Amino acid sequence: MRRLLWPSVVLALLVAYPLLFATPFQQRLGALVLLYAIAASAWNIVGGYAGQVSVGHVVFFGCGAYAAMGAYSHFGLSPLVGIPAGIVASVAIAAVIGVPTLRLSGHYFSMATIAVAELCRLVVTNTDYLGAGVGLSGPTVPRNVFDLSFISALPYYYLFLAVLTITLLITWWMTNSRMGFYLRAIRDSERAARSLGAPASRTKLYAFMLSAGLTSVAGALYAMMFGFVDPESGLGILISVKMLIMAALGGAGLLFGPLVGAAILVPLEEISNNLLGGKGAGLTFVAYGAIIVLIARFQPGGILTLINRLWAKRRKAPVAATASGASHAP
Amino acid sequence: MSIILVQVIVGGLLLGAVYALFSSGLTLVWGMMNIVNFAHGDFVMLGMYVAYVVYTLLGAGPLLGAPLAALVLATFGVIVYFLLIRDIMKGPMLAQILGTFGLALLLRYSVFWFFGANFLSLPENIVGGTYEVMGLRLQASRLLAGGVALLVTLGLHVLLTRTSLGSKMLAVAEDSTAAQLMGIRPDTMQAIAWAIAAGATGIAGALIATFFYIVPTVGETLGIVAFVTVSLGGFGSVPGALMAGLLIGVIESLSGYLIGAVYKDIVVYSLFLGFLWFRPQGLMGRM
Numbered sequence: 276m277r278r279l280l281w282p283s284v285v286l287a288l289l290v291a292y293p294l295l296f297a298t299p300f301q302q303r304l305g306a307l308v309l310l311y312a313i314a315a316s317a318w319n320i321v322g323g324y325a326g327q328v329s330v331g332h333v334v335f336f337g338c339g340a341y342a343a344m345g346a347y348s349h350f351g352l353s354p355l356v357g358i359p360a361g362i363v364a365s366v367a368i369a370a371v372i373g374v375p376t377l378r379l380s381g382h383y384f385s386m387a388t389i390a391v392a393e394l395c396r397l398v399v400t401n402t403d404y405l406g407a408g409v410g411l412s413g414p415t416v417p418r419n420v421f422d423l424s425f426i427s428a429l430p431y432y433y434l435f436l437a438v439l440t441i442t443l444l445i446t447w448w449m450t451n452s453r454m455g456f457y458l459r460a461i462r463d464s465e466r467a468a469r470s471l472g473a474p475a476s477r478t479k480l481y482a483f484m485l486s487a488g489l490t491s492v493a494g495a496l497y498a499m500m501f502g503f504v505d506p507e508s509g510l511g512i513l514i515s516v517k518m519l520i521m522a523a524l525g526g527a528g529l530l531f532g533p534l535v536g537a538a539i540l541v542p543l544e545e546i547s548n549n550l551l552g553g554k555g556a557g558l559t560f561v562a563y564g565a566i567i568v569l570i571a572r573f574q575p576g577g578i579l580t581l582i583n584r585l586w587a588k589r590r591k592a593p594v595a596a597t598a599s600g601a602s603h604a605p
Numbered sequence: 606m607s608i609i610l611v612q613v614i615v616g617g618l619l620l621g622a623v624y625a626l627f628s629s630g631l632t633l634v635w636g637m638m639n640i641v642n643f644a645h646g647d648f649v650m651l652g653m654y655v656a657y658v659v660y661t662l663l664g665a666g667p668l669l670g671a672p673l674a675a676l677v678l679a680t681f682g683v684i685v686y687f688l689l690i691r692d693i694m695k696g697p698m699l700a701q702i703l704g705t706f707g708l709a710l711l712l713r714y715s716v717f718w719f720f721g722a723n724f725l726s727l728p729e730n731i732v733g734g735t736y737e738v739m740g741l742r743l744q745a746s747r748l749l750a751g752g753v754a755l756l757v758t759l760g761l762h763v764l765l766t767r768t769s770l771g772s773k774m775l776a777v778a779e780d781s782t783a784a785q786l787m788g789i790r791p792d793t794m795q796a797i798a799w800a801i802a803a804g805a806t807g808i809a810g811a812l813i814a815t816f817f818y819i820v821p822t823v824g825e826t827l828g829i830v831a832f833v834t835v836s837l838g839g840f841g842s843v844p845g846a847l848m849a850g851l852l853i854g855v856i857e858s859l860s861g862y863l864i865g866a867v868y869k870d871i872v873v874y875s876l877f878l879g880f881l882w883f884r885p886q887g888l889m890g891r892m
Binding site for chain 1: 704
């Protein structure tokens with residue numbers, strides 16, 4: 276039961292957040308934190324647990340976003356209908372590009388995923404059906420509640436919280452299954468894992484497909500909240516970068532790492548954009564770059580790993596203190 | 606073959622020589638330390654901005670801009686090596702990728718913040734005009750860029766294969782512990798490799814700036830071009846990078862002419878993926 280303590284505290288705090296911080300800005304901020312936490316948690320399955328640093332996850336994000344907006348603008352359906360379509364398409368794309376790409380290791384995998392993402396962006400930018408450079412829009416005036424077009428950020432907040440909870444439950448279930456053990460073995464040494472009989476290629480592919488499906492949900496939710504998607508907001512390489520940094524800052528390969536990373540970086544970005552206006556966008560990414568460099572150089576395990584280590588030290592320290600105190604006692 | 610097609614191919618070769626020059630830097634670092642510099646294209650971008658600043662402040666062209674850019678970038682390369690690369694090289698894969706990727710963002714958006722997102726360019730006539738040789742119209746700036754890039758790339762090859770410095774660097778690349786026992790300092794050699802690699806991007810950037818648009822995000826495209834070149838030419842091989850650079854210049858220029866300018870990046874990226882997927886050892890290199 277003890278292991279459920281922290282997750283329930285976090286969940287309770289997240290449920291209570293919009294009631295404690297009730298201004299529209301704070302609620303919107305909360306919703307964005309959860310949204311990016313969903314995307315980064317989905318990335319974490321491949322990038323964190325399996326150790327395959329994908330910089331192309333924006334392809335799946337964009338796939339979900341375009342499916343949701345496409346369902347509305349091409350077929351007049353609710354963007355919700357686009358979610359399952361986006362998941363199916365993303366999982367299929369992940370299977371197709373995953374088979375050749377996952378054979379590459381380390382840097383080569385990252386480079387290949389960058390190229391896939393840029394290729395998709397260029398192709399979509401030149402495809403009229405997908406709105407080319409302008410993109411696709413959602414409903415401007417909601418026809419009914421199923422259009423999921425709200426003015427307040429509150430409904431989005433609880434929707435995103437539900438999806439994040441499901442994402443984390445899936446991740447948690449995966450890490451405790453056979454697949455999770457395989458993935459960690461592959462991350463530590465693929466060769467050793469293979470030689471002990473772990474089906475490395477198949478496991479990596481399944482993780483990639485699972486991660487792709489969840490990422491596409493994040494993309495669809497993003498498009499619904501903002502009401503449109505274009506090549507830059509749906510397929511720009513910076514979206515991949517955000518997922519990667521948030522997971523790495525919080526702690527890649529830890530269940531709550533991406534949420535912690537999102538809770539730090541999203542407010543940083545929103546506040547700096549608000550304070551500095553358009554000029555802030557550049558500065559935000561300067562800060563992002565600096566943060567990534569610093570994590571890579573000093574704390575590759577992320578903030579949660581650092582906290583865990585300090586925590587373990589503190590728990591040990593009092594014991595040592597009492598022991599030395601006892602020896603001095605008369 | 607029509608004269609226009611020849612013109613397109615020659616143009617591609619001249620651009621390809623510049624690609625070869627900055628890709629040589631990437632292949633050197635990659636082959637020697639097995640670390641990929643994701644910020645490599647952004648180093649070229651910095652070289653372009655150095656050339657731009659040299660022009661705005663001093664009114665000088667690439668004759669002064671290129672050596673200055675080489676100097677600035679080489680210094681920067683050494684700093685990056687000692688502050689970042691030396692430590693992340695020993696770290697996990699995630700740290701290696703994050704480290705140079707973060708550096709790329711940092712450079713790209715620092716320049717964006719400082720110079721803005723506008724497309725800048727040097728005046729068209731900064732290096733003479735246009736010559737006509739055997740019916741081919743050649744811009745002096747492209748001729749100069751292609752010629753100098755070719756010479757510097759060949760010089761780099763001679764440096765690596767025919768001098769004692771080159772042998773020492775090769776020794777460190779083969780086995781850094783053994784090299785250390787022979788009295789070669791791996792740290793110094795790797796720092797020199799970073800200086801050379803970054804210096805090469807500086808020269809390439811200053812040369813390409815005379816006829817290319819200058820914008821903070823140009824490093825992304827050029828970085829991918831460098832990855833394609835290196836994966837095509839084989840990791841660690843300067844002659845491989847030269848051949849591959851020329852080839853990619855021609856392919857890019859031909860696809861721009863035959864299919865349309867917007868599709869030339871698509872062709873280059875597809876080529877890259879094709880190579881990574883089906884022939885990861887490159888055209889002539891070894892893994």
